[in-house]
Amino acid sequence: MHHPTDRTTKLAVVGAGAVGTTLAYAALARGTARTVALLDVNREKVDAEVLDLQHGQMFVPQAQIVGSDDVAVCEGADVVVVTAGAKQRPGQTRLDLAESTVNLTRKIMPALVGVAPDAIFLMVTNPVDVVTYAAQKYSGLPHERVFGSGTVLDTSRLRAAIAAQAGVAVGNVHAYIAGEHGDSEIALWSSASIGGVPLLEWKGLSGRPALDAELRSQIAADVVQSAYRIIGGKGATNYAIGLAATRIIEAVLKDEHRVLPVSSHLEDYYGIGDVCLSVPALVDRRGATETIEVPLSDEELRDLRASAERVRATQRRFGL
Ligand SMILES: NC(=O)C1=CN([C@@H]2O[C@H](COP(=O)(O)OP(=O)(O)OC[C@H]3O[C@@H](n4cnc5c(N)ncnc54)[C@H](O)[C@@H]3O)[C@@H](O)[C@H]2O)C=CC1
Numbered sequence: 192m193h194h195p196t197d198r199t200t201k202l203a204v205v206g207a208g209a210v211g212t213t214l215a216y217a218a219l220a221r222g223t224a225r226t227v228a229l230l231d232v233n234r235e236k237v238d239a240e241v242l243d244l245q246h247g248q249m250f251v252p253q254a255q256i257v258g259s260d261d262v263a264v265c266e267g268a269d270v271v272v273v274t275a276g277a278k279q280r281p282g283q284t285r286l287d288l289a290e291s292t293v294n295l296t297r298k299i300m301p302a303l304v305g306v307a308p309d310a311i312f313l314m315v316t317n318p319v320d321v322v323t324y325a326a327q328k329y330s331g332l333p334h335e336r337v338f339g340s341g342t343v344l345d346t347s348r349l350r351a352a353i354a355a356q357a358g359v360a361v362g363n364v365h366a367y368i369a370g371e372h373g374d375s376e377i378a379l380w381s382s383a384s385i386g387g388v389p390l391l392e393w394k395g396l397s398g399r400p401a402l403d404a405e406l407r408s409q410i411a412a413d414v415v416q417s418a419y420r421i422i423g424g425k426g427a428t429n430y431a432i433g434l435a436a437t438r439i440i441e442a443v444l445k446d447e448h449r450v451l452p453v454s455s456h457l458e459d460y461y462g463i464g465d466v467c468l469s470v471p472a473l474v475d476r477r478g479a480t481e482t483i484e485v486p487l488s489d490e491e492l493r494d495l496r497a498s499a500e501r502v503r504a505t506q507r508r509f510g511l
């Protein structure tokens with residue numbers, strides 16, 4: 192007999208550290224999934240985090256919160272988000288984490304696929320592009336079902352900075368960061384717009400500057416540096432990535448067909464292939480299903496190719 196409660200949505204979060212717990216908190220506050228499961232090797236920590244989150248249940252949409260150090264807690268998940276593993280210490284780049292996190296990915300993906308064979312996998316652990324490529328390989332799943340949060344976070348940083356300079360709401364800014372989630376990422380100025388006006392033609396509201404080349408390059412540099420500044424000040428970035436990942440998860444669970452710059456497997460994006468990298472892509476219930484060929488200036492394309500090569504070089508170092 193069919194019970195209406197037989198099928199509800201389940202989100203599994205692997206890694207109950209700064210990112211995983213903030214993401215779980217954001218997802219609970221927004222009612223993203225009916226069940227939120229946390230998995231961490233540190234049993235004491237995961238139990239404590241679950242208890243703390245459960246004590247907020249009265250104030251959020253109805254949800255069940257569970258946690259364990261046993262992978263079975265992720266059983267039947269619709270979306271599995273991976274945030275487990277090493278994070279940057281001040282001065283380290285994301286690529287410096289690859290040795291440790293690629294090994295971890297090799298270890299955990301088969302077990303996660305074993306308990307959640309139908310899930311969409313969202314990788315967050317850094318270096319996210321390399322980790323996503325590894326996760327696709329070690330899971331054996333179709334590429335569209337395994338993708339990375341990529342430059343969704345960086346894009347949000349970029350839009351916030353543009354909005355602050357232009358004096359408009361962040362929702363009125365359209366602009367993407369593409370490429371590596373890291374030092375070689377690229378701001379796609381040529382396709383950016385503010386309130387329907389191409390950004391490169393934006394004249395500035397009264398008393399506000401136009402976004403000239405100098406200001407644009409300052410904004411782009413600030414976006415690249417922002418994670419280092421936050422890590423220097425508090426040891427981790429967690430709030431914005433928690434919200435960014437939650438937005439991506441909702442695009443999947445609600446089959447939104449949302450365009451997001453996630454890190455997906457590129458086959459032939461302006462000739463770029465055999466790499467996971469962020470470009471605007473369609474995200475729906477099947478995962479990251481196709482990329483969108485945004486018009487690029489010659490310089491943007493050159494920089495995107497260089498970014499792809501840099502990520503590929505790291506992949507090769509780890510035999511991927
Ligand atoms: N893609 C992005 O935009 C962002 C990525 N990150 C990355 O996310 C990752 C996590 O960062 P934080 O949460 O700050 O680190 P954290 O150190 O606070 O948490 C990591 C957690 O993973 C757990 N863990 C380790 N091995 C595990 C395993 N085999 N199974 C389950 N859990 C395991 C640890 O016990 C720890 O609780 C890092 O690689 C960081 O660089 C962080 C922010 C943004």
Ligand SMILES: CC(=O)C(=O)O
Binds near residue numbers: 285317418428
């Ligand atoms: C840590 C990291 O990847 C970020 O905040 O961008």
